[in-house]
Amino acid sequence: MKIDRIETIKKVDYLVIGAGIIGLTIARELRRRLPRKTICVIEKEAKVAMHSSGRNSGVLHAGFYYPVDSLKAKFTRDGNRAMTQYCDANGLKINKCGKFIVATSEEDLAGLEELKRRGDRNGVELVWLSADEAAKVDSNVKTFRKALFSPSTSTVDPIQVCQEMQAENERNGVDFHFETVYLRHKGNRMVTNRGVFESNYVINASGLYADKIAQKYGFGKKYTIIPFKGIYLKYEKNNSEIGTNIYPVPNINNPFLGVHFTKTVDESIKIGPTAIPVFWRENYSGFQRFNAWEFFQIVYYQSKLLIHNSFNFRSMALEEIRKYKKMNLINLSLKLISRLDAKGFGDFLKPGIRAQLLNKQSLELVQDFVIEGDHRSMHVLNAVSPAFTCSIPFAEFVVDEIVRECRA
Structure with missing residues (x-):
């Protein structure tokens, strides 16, 4: 059946694909600036935050990990403040417990110094503490000589935040259509499994499938999503042995922050x-949501990464796969603290999938935000961690670009 013969069920000015935190904040910002325009959000799942947005750590990062000239640095700093204010204003749970970045050896001290320089240049408060001073803040922190403390790092409940964003959008007239899957489009008409939407402008914030949809609009041709699985273990013995978030010094050449302790909003x-590299985009468990086409495409690019050993992919992949064994994961965490019962951990928690963008030409993981678009559509191609923290100012940036494209 031709697309032009399918009945249009909804006409809107702006259509957002994806009801994760990025889609929700973009819809919110569109409504704030364009109160007379019609806006709707379509989401393939039954409710908001079913993927990365609802499966992340809930940490509101401070903004010192990233080069000062990057979008991530600016948006993380501003986003931490904006999301903290949003939670406070709406009575949402937030644990303002701070975060330590600790050294495990002499070699880590140079990394701490670089993080401090980045924080200073980006206007983010970081405090040097000796090992003894750190132990006075959190008695279980273990560090070599000194540590950095980030007082503005907090934890929130990401699902609660997304649900509040949905409720706010709905109060302000944004329509939501759940279990609605983008299939194809022609011009300004989009076919979904629930009929056709006609819109003046499309914003693609579909996370794990953002590259696929973008490419159907003619954007993102040099990129593909490579998924990585993130798994957490809960410490079930008690909630009292650690009072802050505790992180190692990361390898600043890749986008992953290493195994760390998170103190959640419920004090757990x-x-x-x-x-962990996985083989299809929603490869959460077993053969759940298996997709053969995705499998062959992702294995193809993983094979290229192995052959060329881009960003030390071979050793990284092997190291990450070893973390499927609980004791290996636990042993890494024990380097950051003075004491903890290794037998006090329970089972793995609900996993998440990181929608990491890969440049197909250079075989490099893209570390900063990437958007591409024109006067008819805008595509959020790379919004990985700390996208949740960045979401409010990032949405302002995206809408700025949309307005600029529409005026050009």
Whole structure:
């Protein structure tokens, strides 16, 4: 059946694909700036935040990991403040417990110094503490000589935040259509499994499938999504042995922050995440949501990464796969603290999948945000961690670009 013969069920000015945190904040920002326009959000799942947005650590990062000239640095700093204010204003749970970045050896001290320089240049507060001073803040913190403390790092409940964003959008007249899957489009008409939408402008914030949809609009041709699975373990013995988030010094040449302790909004303790390469985009468990086409495409690019050993993919992949064994994951976390019962951990928590963008030409993981678009559509191609923290100012940036494209 031709697309032009299918009945249009909805006409809107702006249509957002995806009801994760990025789609929700973009819809919110569109409504704030364009109160007379019609806006709707379509989502293939039954409710908001079913993938990365609802499966992340819930940490509101401060903004010192990233080069000062990057979008991530600016948006993380501003996003931390904006999301903290949003949670406070709406009575949402937030644990303002701070975060330590600790050294495990002499070699880590140079990494701490670089993080401090980045934080200073980006206007983010980081405090040097000696090992003894750190132990006075959190008695279980273990560090070599000194540590950095980030007082503005907090944890939130990401699902609660997304649900509040949905409720706010609905109060302000944004329509939501769940279990609605993008299939194809022609011009300004989009076919879904629930009929046709006609819109003046499309914003693609579909996370794990953002590259696929973008390419159907003629964008993102040099990119593909390579999924990585993140798994956490909950410490079930008690909630009292750790009072802050505790992180190692990361390898600043890749986008993963290493196994760390998270102190959640309900005061519980968890360790993780992993960054395990997986073989299809929603490869959460077993053969759940298996997709043969995705499998062959992803294995193809993983094979290229192995052959060329881009960003040390071979050793990284092997190291991450070893974390499927609980004790290996636990042992990494124990380097960051003075004491903890290794037998006090429970089972793995609900996994998440990181929608990591890969440049197909250079075989490099793209570390900063990437958007592409024109006067008819805008595509959020790379919105990985800390996208949740960045979401409010990032949405302002995206809408700025949309307005600029529409005026050009």
